[in-house]
Amino acid sequence: MDQRLAELVEELTTSGEPRLEPGRMKELKKICKSSEEHLSHAFHLLVTRLQEEHAEMRFSAFQVVQELFARSHHFRTLLIANFQEFLELTVGIDHEQPLPPPKEVAQKLRKAAIRAVQDWHEKYGEAYKQLSLGYHFLKRNKKVDFQDVHARTVAERRREEERQKRLDNVYKEKVKRTEKEMEEMSQEIADTLTEMENCFQLL
Template identity: 85%
Template sequence: MTRLNEEHAEVRFSAFQIVQELFTRSHQFRTLIISDFQDFLELTVGINHEQPLPPPKEVAQKLRKAAIKSVQDWHEKYGEAYKKLSLGYHFLKQNKKVDFQDVHARTVAERRREEEKQKRLDNIYKEKAKRAEKEMEETSQEIAHTLTEMENCFQLLMPDPFDFTVNDTELEPSKQMTPDEKRLAPCSSSQMEVSQAYFGCMDDEQPCCSKDVLSVSQCVRTDPELDEKKESNGGTSSEVQSGLLALNDDDYQTFVRNHGLISHKYTLDLEISTADVKVHENEDNTAIINNVMDAHKLLRSKFWPSVQSWIQLFTRAGINDDRLRCAIDLKNKLEAALKKYKDMNISFKARKRKVV
């Protein structure tokens, strides 16, 4: 009751909320409140016109409304057990002309208004989500084109150091071995590695340092030679296999040491730092940098806000399907492109704005 006597509506409202909780939990507390029920009503409902509820006015109205509703609920639940509570309820209803039904109806009406308001908001968000979906379908191709153009410019300005390919020697379709030839020429994996090493290092013109190394023609017999061998003495598989490889392990190791060839199982890790990467603008790359700047401006000022808006609208509308995933995927791609532009650390030339 001490806190309810404070000349501030917010303090009284906080104290009243505590009273609400304790009133439903404790019989002893209910007895104490009901024993001084008239003062309680004056401090919460404001039945004494000479002592109105203190400011602020908005909180005072909220306190009065909550107190009237609580008195009605308490009367319905505890009125038969507490006679003074029932007398207080009828005093408010008959003497103070408090319309409890109007309070209850107003509460239901407010709840219905909230539900209708939420439905209107849901419909608005759904309509906005439909427009966002249509806009995303129309803009996705333009975003992809801009990202591709930007990536191509990045590659021209600074090629990826890890973007390289090794041409593996493969048999042409016309020169692939037939099943009979495969059966006649079974070679082990180590023999194939040696043959691949030789084929990989052989060009049309051998370097001078390779003249002392056996040529491919000496290492591997050709198909006509195999056929002649087979026709002359009915050659066995072991004879053909022995003719495929002319070098022993020592010769192979010597060749590796002399020419720098390594085993296919050998791996080499390259660490290339991109922390100090910087692209300087010059006469050769000015056009490329201009294209990158235009694409970056388009991503940052147009596409990025649009994608953010799509994700927000889909989330508010409760959409959690491919549309939201597509928008998030576009956002990730834009973030990667903007980050790469920043990492390029382009040093621009001074530009003069032409005033027409």
């Protein structure tokens, strides 16, 4: 059964499709429902998928997580016990570890994860303290505006600012280089004119 679980998780997260394949998802849920051991195994398989350096895989894994989170107290307990890692892998709260490419899918993942955290907080926040703490951590420490459709974290804004700063520096360097080249050219032109003038005087 564990082998089949692994196959299903792999198939669901590597299809490249924007939506989960219903048949496989149904089979996965059925296996998970049969025992907490299988559910725990599925959880660890999904965390491994969330660690992949590919946003599409992470997004598919996140969708499976959403499905199981809504159906199982045990799964919620497992996820919330590892909530910081989950946020790092789906929201990108760690400045040192941005979400992997493709960028468009990473943005979609971030928005979906933030929406999910908000929904989970509203539905389960009172029952799961760590979930509530995670929500407030995003809101207060990471300055995530849950009403903002772009739902950009501080880390994301900082990366954007740093990117802009790098572009500005590159531009400034180009301007400096161009000015220097023009100065050198001006000197060359002046020297050439002087030489020509001297030649005419000799004539």
